[in-house]
Amino acid sequence: MTLLSVRNLRVTFDTETGPVEAVRGVSFDLGRERLGIVGESGSGKTMTGRSMLRLIRPPGRIEADAMTFDGTDLMAATETQMRALRGPRMAMVMQDPKYSLNPVMKVGAQLMEGLHQRDRVGRTEAYAKAVAALNAVQIRDPERVMEAYPHELSGGMGQRVMIAMMLIPNPDLLIADEPTSALDVTVQAEVLSILDGLVRDRGMGLIFISHDLRLVARFCDRVLVMYKGRVVEEVAARDLLNARHPYTQGLLNCLPRIGGNRGPLPGLDRTAEWAR
Amino acid sequence: MADTDLNDAAPSRVTRLAKQAGGTVFTLLITFIGLLAVTFFISRVVPTDPVMSILGERATQAQIDETRTALGLDRPMWEQFGIYVWDALHGDLGTSIRTKEPVIDEIARYFPATLELSTIATIIGMLIGVPAGILAATKPGSLFDQIVRLVGLMGYSMPVFWLGLMGLLIFYGQLGWVGGPGRLDAAYDMMMQFEVEPYTGMILVDTLLNGRWDIFQNALSHIILPAALLGYLSMAYISRMTRSFMMNELGQEYITTARVKGMPEGRVIWVHALKNVMVPLITVVALSYSFLLEGAVLTETIFAWPGLGRYITDALLVADMPAVLGGTIVVGAVYIGINMFSDLLYRLVDPRAK
Numbered sequence: 001m002t003l004l005s006v007r008n009l010r011v012t013f014d015t016e017t018g019p020v021e022a023v024r025g026v027s028f029d030l031g032r033e034r035l036g037i038v039g040e041s042g043s044g045k046t047m048t049g050r051s052m053l054r055l056i057r058p059p060g061r062i063e064a065d066a067m068t069f070d071g072t073d074l075m076a077a078t079e080t081q082m083r084a085l086r087g088p089r090m091a092m093v094m095q096d097p098k099y100s101l102n103p104v105m106k107v108g109a110q111l112m113e114g115l116h117q118r119d120r121v122g123r124t125e126a127y128a129k130a131v132a133a134l135n136a137v138q139i140r141d142p143e144r145v146m147e148a149y150p151h152e153l154s155g156g157m158g159q160r161v162m163i164a165m166m167l168i169p170n171p172d173l174l175i176a177d178e179p180t181s182a183l184d185v186t187v188q189a190e191v192l193s194i195l196d197g198l199v200r201d202r203g204m205g206l207i208f209i210s211h212d213l214r215l216v217a218r219f220c221d222r223v224l225v226m227y228k229g230r231v232v233e234e235v236a237a238r239d240l241l242n243a244r245h246p247y248t249q250g251l252l253n254c255l256p257r258i259g260g261n262r263g264p265l266p267g268l269d270r271t272a273e274w275a276r
Numbered sequence: 277m278a279d280t281d282l283n284d285a286a287p288s289r290v291t292r293l294a295k296q297a298g299g300t301v302f303t304l305l306i307t308f309i310g311l312l313a314v315t316f317f318i319s320r321v322v323p324t325d326p327v328m329s330i331l332g333e334r335a336t337q338a339q340i341d342e343t344r345t346a347l348g349l350d351r352p353m354w355e356q357f358g359i360y361v362w363d364a365l366h367g368d369l370g371t372s373i374r375t376k377e378p379v380i381d382e383i384a385r386y387f388p389a390t391l392e393l394s395t396i397a398t399i400i401g402m403l404i405g406v407p408a409g410i411l412a413a414t415k416p417g418s419l420f421d422q423i424v425r426l427v428g429l430m431g432y433s434m435p436v437f438w439l440g441l442m443g444l445l446i447f448y449g450q451l452g453w454v455g456g457p458g459r460l461d462a463a464y465d466m467m468m469q470f471e472v473e474p475y476t477g478m479i480l481v482d483t484l485l486n487g488r489w490d491i492f493q494n495a496l497s498h499i500i501l502p503a504a505l506l507g508y509l510s511m512a513y514i515s516r517m518t519r520s521f522m523m524n525e526l527g528q529e530y531i532t533t534a535r536v537k538g539m540p541e542g543r544v545i546w547v548h549a550l551k552n553v554m555v556p557l558i559t560v561v562a563l564s565y566s567f568l569l570e571g572a573v574l575t576e577t578i579f580a581w582p583g584l585g586r587y588i589t590d591a592l593l594v595a596d597m598p599a600v601l602g603g604t605i606v607v608g609a610v611y612i613g614i615n616m617f618s619d620l621l622y623r624l625v626d627p628r629a630k
Contacts, residue, residue: 055535079541087538099529104551104627114537149627166536 036216039226091166097158101150108146156187370598379602388477390583394568400507409518431512455498457580562618
């Protein structure tokens with residue numbers, strides 16, 4: 001069953017020196033599965049993710065031949081319709097909890113906001129649900145975290161709060177945009193396994209955006225490799241090591257391996273014709 | 277593992293705040309004594325001899341010596357400064373040469389007029405400036421944004437005396453919508469003096485406390501034009517700053533988070549962003565307020581407003597140094613006080629401030 005279908009998505013920024021295309025014709029379908037989008041900085045992976053939520057602000061604009069989410073035409077939807085989708089149907093976890101949580105609001109207030117504002121849930125029930133959500137991301141003293149401000153949390157805790165917050169309304173699709181890049185390596189694994197478990201249990205669709213090919217391969221069913229706003233290769237995660245495209249191979253080879261060759265790592269081969 | 281790294285200081289924010297308040301009061305005292313030192317030494321370097329300005333030029337040497345001793349000018353400098361600080365801390369700012377009245381009493385009469393005027397002006401500036409700045413920031417480049425910018429620019433660039441005179445000419449002279457110069461009509465002025473108990477020196481407050489609605493209305497009609505004028509200047513500044521703070525916050529990632537959660541745009545701006553904008557805005561409003569409290573000399577002159585700015589200027593023109601210094605000290609003290617208050621407020625609004 002297809003949850004999300006995207007045909008020829010383009011994101012253009014109108015700058016003073018003319019239009020800049022960040023995404024240039026991306027197409028894919030997504031069921032209740034895990035799709036990885038991989039690419040280096042500026043390859044358009046983040047913009048692709050945010051387009052699904054229609055959260056590109058002017059001067060950026062989104063164009064697509066078709067973009068549907070569970071029967072809703074995302075290109076034609078009104079802002080009110082989009083708002084009804086954001087939160088309960090589609091959610092997103094961003095890179096750095098230091099910036100993605102509101103610094104002057106208590107964590108509890110941010111967790112319960114959706115329940116209060118949208119679902120009109122009462123105080124006690126909202127509190128219970130928020131605490132349950134924090135428990136689900138393995139935060140041990142949720143009552144204390146509810147009363148804390150974001151700057152009082154570590155990066156790993158902050159990101160778990162973020163995941164908890166986005167999963168409270170039980171969305172069908174979660175977009176995780178580099179959810180572990182800002183975290184320490186030891187914490188990364190922890191946060192990833194929490195995210196993995198929750199997505200699996202609830203059977204939701206996941207778009208996992210990262211620059212780390214191996215991480216994505218371990219975590220997703222399918223991988224899109226992006227370069228300069230285009231998808232250069234689409235490959236099943238288990239076949240990734242046999243990827244044909246030289247850019248994908250380049251991304252794989254430029255990572256060091258424990259116990260591997262200690263010589264200089266090969267640089268990326270950026271042949272101009274891939275970018276067309 | 278990460279569960280242990282909540283800051284332990286977190287729960288006791290109120291205690292911490294109280295401790296800081298204590299520290300701030302100490303800083304305040306030191307700053308105030310510094311202020312006294314500056315004014316004291318200024319009074320020693322200006323080329324006016326206090327003895328001469330009291331006695332005039334034809335005094336005899338004996339009279340001069342006698343007055344010097346009476347004023348304590350024959351004592352060593354540090355002792356004079358000690359006495360000066362001691363007196364100032366006890367509310368004695370010397371005697372005005374011009375009126376022979378204690379400076380502190382005169383200031384107690386003049387300052388409420390300025391306080392009343394600048395408070396209303398700041399409220400006007402805030403009530404219009406903050407929403408205008410926010411709306412302009414949400415639609416940058418729109419017609420509304422352009423209008424706010426233009427109106428603000430006019431506030432910056434037009435001389436205040438011209439605006440004041442035009443305001444009087446149109447709204448008082450031609451239309452008769454507002455009262456003229458001064459704080460009250462002459463008739464009400466008498467009533468104010470004999471029938472109203474002056475609790476605060478601020479006419480609007482005192483008349484309300486005394487239940488004199490008629491005088492209140494007359495005072496309001498007098499204050500509204502100068503307050504609107506000063507409020508306009510303060511609005512120009514506040515709206516510009518609000519706009520730029522808001523633009524900055526709207527670019528932050530937590531704004532995207534709020535949108536991802538499906539929050540309506542109104543809530544994103546007026547709750548999520550505004551809470552963050554408040555933090556730097558406190559400083560801006562405090563600065564604008566203390567600027568007005570220093571006494572808007574030109575405005576007070578045009579509107580014959582018996583405020584602190586005019587008091588100091590008048591004293592300066594006749595070399596009444598005790599009055600000038602007293603006024604300066606009060607202005608400085610007010611400035612310090614407002615800064616301390618905005619500091620405390622800042623810490624209340626921003627949980628990150630230590």
